[in-house]
Amino acid sequence: MAIRDILKMGNPALRVxxxxxxxxxxxxxxxxxxxxxxSLEAVGGVGLAAPQIGISxxxxxxxxxxxxxxxxxxxxxxxVPSTVLINPRIEPLSDDTELGWEGCxxxxxxxxxVPRHTHIRYSGLGLNxxxxxxEARGFHARVVQHECDHLFGILYPERMTDMRYLMYExxxxxxxxxxxxxxxxxxxxx
Numbered sequence: 001m002a003i004r005d006i007l008k009m010g011n012p013a014l015r016v017x018x019x020x021x022x023x024x025x026x027x028x029x030x031x032x033x034x035x036x037x038x039s040l041e042a043v044g045g046v047g048l049a050a051p052q053i054g055i056s057x058x059x060x061x062x063x064x065x066x067x068x069x070x071x072x073x074x075x076x077x078x079x080v081p082s083t084v085l086i087n088p089r090i091e092p093l094s095d096d097t098e099l100g101w102e103g104c105x106x107x108x109x110x111x112x113x114v115p116r117h118t119h120i121r122y123s124g125l126g127l128n129x130x131x132x133x134x135e136a137r138g139f140h141a142r143v144v145q146h147e148c149d150h151l152f153g154i155l156y157p158e159r160m161t162d163m164r165y166l167m168y169e170x171x172x173x174x175x176x177x178x179x180x181x182x183x184x185x186x187x188x189x190x
Contacts, residue, residue, distance in 0.1 A: 002035045003042045004053035006105045018058040018151040020087045023129035049150030060147040088124035092117040113165035116142045
């Protein structure tokens with residue numbers, strides 16, 4: 001078990017395009033995945049890319065709790081279990097995008113509104129070397145796109161379309177409350 005430091009925005013290692021991994025995967029890849037899991041568990045969060053711990057390899061891990069997945073009325077949805085995705089590829093299945101708040105372990109203390117595709121297919125290899133292909137929507141799709149951006153040296157602020165919506169985590173709640181208050185009609189207008 002090794003908990004690795006998470007690199008922060010500004011570290012040049014976060015700007016490098018990650019190298020693909022070639023199967024069959026040896027002990028060093030299994031150890032890397034374990035170190036990533038240990039590191040993610042130590043700090044919290046839903047995903048981590050190998051470059052975030054200074055390893056320029058095309059590998060991400062993520063999991064999505066069931067309470068974070070959008071569901072249709074009456075639909076029972078399970079979370080996405082801990083997933084290892086090696087050499088991922090993303091294919092948008094719709095032109096639809098949606099703004100959503102994102103944070104990042106490499107950009108601690110900040111949140112930003114980031115547009116992401118709402119429906120994607122991601123594919124790549126699992127730790128066993130077998131091909132994975134999954135359709136994802138909503139938060140699941142957002143997490144995968146966010147983590148895969150790290151493999152190309154991209155941090156979420158670079159995806160933002162309006163930097164007014166990059167703010168400290170402590171201010172997001174107040175911002176949202178102010179936004180709701182401004183969009184609701186005044187009592188004397190009802």
